[in-house]
Amino acid sequence: MHASFFWVIPEQTMSLKAGFLFVTLLIGSYAFPAQEQDMSIFFDHTDAQARIVGGTIAGSVPYMVVLSSGVLVRSLLCGGSVITDRHVLTAAHCIEAVFSGGSLINSLRGTVGTNRWNTGGTLYSFARNVSHPHYVRSTIKNDIGILVTSTNVAFSNAVKPAVLNYDFVGAGIPTSVTGWGRTVAGGAISQNLLQLSAVVIDGNRCVSEVRDLAVQLNVRNVPEVEPHLEICTFHSTGHGTCNGDSGSPLMRSDREQQIGVVSWGLPCARGAPDMFVRISAFADWIQQSIR
Template identity: 40%
Template sequence: MESLTVFLLFGVITAFVSGVPLPPSDHQPFIIGGEDAAEGSAPYMVALVFGERVMFQLCGASLISRRLMLTAAHCLESFIADEGGLLDTLHSRVGSNQWNSGGTMVALKGYHMHPQWDSINIKYDAAVLVTKVPVHLTDRVALISMSYDFIEGNEAVLVSGWGRTGPRFDENVIHLRPTPDDKQVLYMDTLDYDKCQELMKIASNSRAPPVQRDVEICTFHSRGHGMCVGDSGSALVRLSTKQQIGIVSWGYGCAAGAPDVYVRILGVKDFLEFTIALYED
């Protein structure tokens, strides 16, 4: 068995081995995405899916206006046509706890990528999708407001999404599990910058990119709990205000003991305010 840690953006795996050897642990291996979200909860969540006759789950997004969905830039890279437009194989679903059924499918018209998006160092990993028509708001489909506060450590937060709910452990080797049908939710706390850097260096053996304090924020629950493939683009929400403070961006392995890293909403404020203003009624 090859001994290599999987480094991943939470939308796509950038390196792959069949398993990742890990030290012994007494955690429950079936929890990464937390628990099934209550029916109708997190009504701002959008499931990004792709395909034609058969659909596959890609990423999460959040509804920030009736025309705009906020997600991670790396989620869109494979769906940008040569001429710069958005491929029609990318779709979105709102108003459902399931990514593959229920709710309403919303057609997408275009996108805005953060002008400083750096795919090499995974910085400014933010993008906004534009819908063809305004989204109809209901008790199951709602907007989320964004906070431009600078958040540090020990802030209670939650993330909802449809990322993989593994890992499964087999003779001390980690294997990713399939994407869940039902939206998951995980409650945790933010980390201060120094602690995030420390934990990331230890977990990745100093291989991971540095965390950039002004544009990124970290969370950590415990080993065996955290984000995984398919959670990219989902909203990091502050419990005290119910506002979005981050976007799931990248991590080192899936809940393998490293922090999860998010785009800080404050760090992309200018981009968001400019883009939102383009579509104000």
Template identity: 30%
Template sequence: MAKYQVSLRGHRGREEFHSCGGSILNEEYVLTAAHCLYQRDKKDLSIVVGSHSIYKGGIRYQIKNLIPHENYSKPTVKNDIAIIQIEGKFKFNNKVQPIELLKEMAPVGKTCLLTGWGYTDIRKRTVPNTLQMLEFETISNDDCTKQLQSSPYPKLLPIDAGQLCVKRPNNKGICRGDSGGPLVIKDDKNKTLQIGVVSWSVPCGKDFPDVFASVHGFYDWIRSKIK
């Protein structure tokens, strides 16, 4: 299962809630979306790893640094990628492991897998307790831009080199709470590699591609932040 998956928790007074997903890069760093950290304070956030359930299990870590991309743009949702540095170090075990990143461009037409705790029903705002999994297929950025032209968000186009799109199964797709979560593929050697970070979609499960920040597009940026 997805041992690299993290839950970014928000805290309001005594209340705690799952806010975004993310993935473990190494002992200190987590990859997520910049919009997950927008106008947030590290004191009001924490990271939970090692559990596929929202309401029990897992190990909590406090946050040392929030590192959103310097050129993140809220109006256009471009450069929607961020790193979180935790206090201390993750203890890796049979439930907690880092994910490797795909350095090359993700191939088009390839099956990929997303994990997350986003809403399973947007109208009822149903948050699942158990980590959900969904398979997608990668599509080209040109194709994605064409398909999204008739969406409610033409201002967010075109899809650029820092983005990656997928075709989703009917009536399913990314939804609120999936943001920042990892999109992964298996390579020829059956190794799991991360190719994307959940950025935005036409909510939720509508007939449009879902959009991710591209790991390949930001590979050098990510490496420079986690040295």
């Protein structure tokens, strides 16, 4: 379940996708993720089973946000999490995809209070964004951003802010991640919110496994994993995040606290770890940005 940046993209592919971006944002799509969500290392090389692969239908996730765009019909863009009554935490590359002419596109909305991305819940517009000033697209580093809602998010039993955990998280910690994404590469996305459990793995192991699997899977231009900035999780082959999941929250499941943001990875659920922005690495920036 990813939404945007999970894998490296050839320049020709980027040019082609950029050409369709305006039309996609204008008319949207009922059953397919928005084109911009595929502009990511995480999702560009999806296989036929691309999705939050191996997950289950999620229960109540009150902090979950659907980011969508489109004037005539909504298109899924990314996930995110409510962290205050005016702030949604997501990936910087998700914001980049809907930032044009110095501002966010007018059709961008965040929906809360629903497990179905295009049904129910409450939609909020955004006044502005605060993307990390040192976000680097080419290496997908500092891939974190905040969207500021135009009005206060109304909290209820169905809508509550995620509790952020600013502690450094090491190997062995149980996690859960939720999101919407393609159920088949190039096909329809999941209408229902899916959830996957995994465990944090050692940073050095993650570095070597990503490097080795990139060679085996013939995926080029893969960024270097930086454990001080990124959390890596792994379940088993056949389980993992994918298209439409970018920006979604990674939770420490034993404490129900957010520790990461879906950022990038190798082809979906083929034996590689998934990479998340490490919230503890950006504690000062987050706290300053939501004041």
